[in-house]
Amino acid sequence: DTGVSQDPRHKITKRGQNVTFRCDPISEHNRLYWYRQTLGQGPEFLTYFQNEAQLEKSRLLSDRFSAERPKGSFSTLEIQRTEQGDSAMYLCASNDRNTEAFFGQGTRLTVV
Amino acid sequence: AQSVTQLDSQVPVFEEAPVELRCNYSSSVSVYLFWYVQYPNQGLQLLLKYLSGSTLVKGINGFEAEFNKSQTSFHLRKPSVHISDTAEYFCAVSVRDNAGNMLTFGGGTRLMVKP
Numbered sequence: 536d537t538g539v540s541q542d543p544r545h546k547i548t549k550r551g552q553n554v555t556f557r558c559d560p561i562s563e564h565n566r567l568y569w570y571r572q573t574l575g576q577g578p579e580f581l582t583y584f585q586n587e588a589q590l591e592k593s594r595l596l597s598d599r600f601s602a603e604r605p606k607g608s609f610s611t612l613e614i615q616r617t618e619q620g621d622s623a624m625y626l627c628a629s630n631d632r633n634t635e636a637f638f639g640q641g642t643r644l645t646v647v
Numbered sequence: 648a649q650s651v652t653q654l655d656s657q658v659p660v661f662e663e664a665p666v667e668l669r670c671n672y673s674s675s676v677s678v679y680l681f682w683y684v685q686y687p688n689q690g691l692q693l694l695l696k697y698l699s700g701s702t703l704v705k706g707i708n709g710f711e712a713e714f715n716k717s718q719t720s721f722h723l724r725k726p727s728v729h730i731s732d733t734a735e736y737f738c739a740v741s742v743r744d745n746a747g748n749m750l751t752f753g754g755g756t757r758l759m760v761k762p
Contacts, residue, residue, distance in 0.1 A: 626691070640690040
């Protein structure tokens with residue numbers, strides 16, 4: 536296993552467009568997390584899946600954001616009608632009950 | 648709710664000197680503690696973790712940290728830094744026995760190692 540994989544690594548989009556990011560967790564991990572990291576800050580929790588069930592959502596996750604994990608494997612994070620304030624690094628992490636979180640390399644979103 | 652404070656946003660240090668990066672946390676329940684390192688445009692890599700047992704934990708790359716419950720601190724130390732240690736370091740907590748294990752991060756400390 537090569538670890539947590541995120542695609543794309545970089546995305547530049549115009550304000551108002553929709554974007555979708557993908558995360559492939561470590562295969563045996565049933566838990567998957569999305570975090571957002573703005574420049575000069577620590578990551579902030581967005582949402583958490585256990586298998587295909589979305590069990591926690593942060594108040595940071597506005598109604599323009601939606602995340603799915605349809606078969607309990609990969610996950611997607613969609614942002615609709617992007618705003619400049621959405622510019623950030625979006626990090627995905629996975630683990631199982633007995634391990635620490637392993638992070639992907641992130642998707643850097645720039646909204647122009 | 649939990650919170651994590653990293654008291655220094657930047658720490659400049661000369662190569663081969665010792666370094667300490669400070670972390671304090673606040674929580675009404677027991678927590679697990681972590682230090683992660685982030686290199687430019689990369690994800691986070693775990694340096695070390697405290698779950699239970701000995702309060703002195705050793706991690707990768709020669710780093711260690713000490714859990715101090717009375718001071719609610721988890722400071723990271725290295726006796727002799729290398730240029731390659733230049734990176735952003737994040738302290739984080741998660742709630743014990745919480746099914747989700749979501750992490751709450753501090754704001755980060757940029758370690759700058761100078762030759």
